Amino acid sequence: MTGRAYAWEVRKLAAQRRTYLGLGAAVIAPIVLVVAIEVRPPQPTDPGSPFFLRYAVDSGLAVPLLMLLFASVWLFPLVAALVAGDIVAAEDGNRTLKTILTRSAGRSAIFAAKVGAAFTYVLAALLVMVATSILAGGIASGFDPLPTFSTVVSPSRALLLIAGSFAVYSLPALAIAAVAVLLSTVSRNSAGAVVGTLLAALLMQLTQIIPVLDSDAAQRWMLTAQLQAWQALFRTPLDWGPVVHAAYISLVYAVPALIVAWIHFLRRDVAG
Amino acid sequence: MSAAPLEARELRKTYGELVAVDDVTLTVSPGDVYGYLGPNGAGKTTSLRMMLGLIRPTGGEVRLFGQDPIDDPVAALAGVAGFVEEPAFYPYLSGRQNLEMLATLDGGNGSRIDELLRLVDLHHRAGDRVRGYSHGMRQRLGLAGALLRGPRLLLLDEPTTGLDPAGMRDMRALVRRLAADGITILLSTHLMSEVEQLCNRLAIIQLGRIRYEGALADLLARSDGRYRLDATDASRAADICRAIGGIRDVATDDGYVRFAAGPDAAATVSLRLAEAGIGVRALVPGGRSLEELFFEITEGEER
Numbered sequence: 001m002t003g004r005a006y007a008w009e010v011r012k013l014a015a016q017r018r019t020y021l022g023l024g025a026a027v028i029a030p031i032v033l034v035v036a037i038e039v040r041p042p043q044p045t046d047p048g049s050p051f052f053l054r055y056a057v058d059s060g061l062a063v064p065l066l067m068l069l070f071a072s073v074w075l076f077p078l079v080a081a082l083v084a085g086d087i088v089a090a091e092d093g094n095r096t097l098k099t100i101l102t103r104s105a106g107r108s109a110i111f112a113a114k115v116g117a118a119f120t121y122v123l124a125a126l127l128v129m130v131a132t133s134i135l136a137g138g139i140a141s142g143f144d145p146l147p148t149f150s151t152v153v154s155p156s157r158a159l160l161l162i163a164g165s166f167a168v169y170s171l172p173a174l175a176i177a178a179v180a181v182l183l184s185t186v187s188r189n190s191a192g193a194v195v196g197t198l199l200a201a202l203l204m205q206l207t208q209i210i211p212v213l214d215s216d217a218a219q220r221w222m223l224t225a226q227l228q229a230w231q232a233l234f235r236t237p238l239d240w241g242p243v244v245h246a247a248y249i250s251l252v253y254a255v256p257a258l259i260v261a262w263i264h265f266l267r268r269d270v271a272g
Numbered sequence: 273m274s275a276a277p278l279e280a281r282e283l284r285k286t287y288g289e290l291v292a293v294d295d296v297t298l299t300v301s302p303g304d305v306y307g308y309l310g311p312n313g314a315g316k317t318t319s320l321r322m323m324l325g326l327i328r329p330t331g332g333e334v335r336l337f338g339q340d341p342i343d344d345p346v347a348a349l350a351g352v353a354g355f356v357e358e359p360a361f362y363p364y365l366s367g368r369q370n371l372e373m374l375a376t377l378d379g380g381n382g383s384r385i386d387e388l389l390r391l392v393d394l395h396h397r398a399g400d401r402v403r404g405y406s407h408g409m410r411q412r413l414g415l416a417g418a419l420l421r422g423p424r425l426l427l428l429d430e431p432t433t434g435l436d437p438a439g440m441r442d443m444r445a446l447v448r449r450l451a452a453d454g455i456t457i458l459l460s461t462h463l464m465s466e467v468e469q470l471c472n473r474l475a476i477i478q479l480g481r482i483r484y485e486g487a488l489a490d491l492l493a494r495s496d497g498r499y500r501l502d503a504t505d506a507s508r509a510a511d512i513c514r515a516i517g518g519i520r521d522v523a524t525d526d527g528y529v530r531f532a533a534g535p536d537a538a539a540t541v542s543l544r545l546a547e548a549g550i551g552v553r554a555l556v557p558g559g560r561s562l563e564e565l566f567f568e569i570t571e572g573e574e575r
Contacts, residue, residue, distance in 0.1 A: 098356055104421075
């Protein structure tokens with residue numbers, strides 16, 4: 001039953017305008033970045049610019065990595081929150097929970113289907129963003145060998161590392177979606193859940209400039225800090241430590257959020 | 273003996289200080305068209321939500337064919353369908369897509385969707401998004417969605433509210449037809465005429481409490497031996513009635529005289545009024561309607 005309910009949750013997402021806002025941003029943002037690089041090429045010697053930006057002119061394969069870097073700040077938390085924050089609260093808004101909870105699918109099946117659909121959307125948006133970045137970057141600057149922190153890798157190796165980065169980045173991104181699902185379930189208010197998720201992500205990033213909280217010991221526990229963990233893949237020898245830690249922290253945030261949301265969804269009165 | 277389609281025992285729901293439903297006990301038997309009658313805000317919808325497992329009772333219990341809809345909603349709701357308040361659908365999906373989704377959640381393939389869309393006369397608009405549907409169309413789509421489950425028990429919450437007269441007539445005809453097909457129906461309504469036209473049994477609820485539960489015929493039989501008199505001078509006619517032996521409970525109401533009497537005493541009334549020069553426009557037995565009985569029960573006094 002969960003599988004069939006999941007298929008319908010995905011169909012419902014495909015029929016809603018807000019779904020395409022996030023996917024549209026995932027397409028447009030890399031194109032804007034590539035155009036900006038073309039208009040005003042970064043200087044490889046500029047020490048203030050991010051590492052991959054300095055080499056974006058040399059290889060278009062730096063663009064998806066730049067996008068992962070820039071999207072971490074607010075773009076991707078917003079894209080994730082837009083749909084994941086809406087996925088349960090929209091049922092309250094449309095008053096449709098009573099419609100679907102009086103059928104032959106249990107509440108757990110409906111909840112699992114919703115979480116699955118929200119995660120699918122996050123992965124799809126991320127995939128669209130990375131694919132657009134590779135294409136736009138490649139067309140603008142060529143599919144050339146990519147400088148990493150330690151060496152220069154071939155285009156095929158770079159694509160493999162980009163795929164790995166996508167996978168590592170997706171872990172904290174999914175955890176952000178899980179937090180959005182929690183807020184969506186508990187608040188029953190779509191706008192509140194979207195803004196709440198975004199605010200939580202921004203506050204966690206703000207801790208980087210707050211004394212005490214800016215320490216490595218504190219930052220290790222911030223979910224948004226894990227959105228940078230993929231960079232470990234570009235060091236030689238490869239250090240899996242940050243990747244494993246990112247997976248661990250993502251679970252620390254996602255699992256309790258989903259359990260609390262699930263229990264709340266199971267027990268709540270549907271009075272609207 | 274198989275379990276009743278619906279049993280509620282001492283059902284109670286409170287929200288803080290507010291008591292929405294208080295000690296509701298009722299039984300809907302197979303084949304009933306059961307009226308759940310009460311004014312707006314009486315607790316009907318809250319009761320229905322508890323019956324469908326949507327909200328947890330503060331006290332008491334519900335059984336649908338013997339199963340608890342809170343403990344095991346999927347099992348308890350097998351064979352049960354309905355809607356509470358206005359049926360709600362996804363506005364960005366078409367009517368047909370909404371039904372397809374509901375069929376999927378029921379574990380079916382939606383093979384009856386076309387038939388049901390025709391039954392509720394929505395087949396011409398089935399491809400349109402529900403966003404553009406009128407209130408009446410949503411009500412009819414709600415009924416189609418409920419029937420999609422092939423229910424043995426149907427719970428309908430104010431199904432004719434907001435419909436135009438023709439829509440109300442069609443909806444009632446449909447309820448009658450479903451009942452004739454053997455579906456047990458609980459019909460929540462504030463319209464007495466609806467109960468009189470459709471139901472064989474009823475519960476009257478007011479301020480969250482059941483004031484009457486039983487057969488409609490038994491309730492209406494409370495009017496036996498009562499008369500309504502329409503005379504040219506109601507005030508003098510009432511005095512004359514009070515003077516006749518065997519006539520009780522004389523009251524005037526809206527220009528009518530109402531009283532309880534045996535057939536012989538009632539016949540005497542027309543003679544005495546003629547002697548007094550008072551014209552009789554009508555002398556009608558069984559003077560109290562369901563509406564009057566309803567107010568008598570809910571207000572606890574004769575009108």
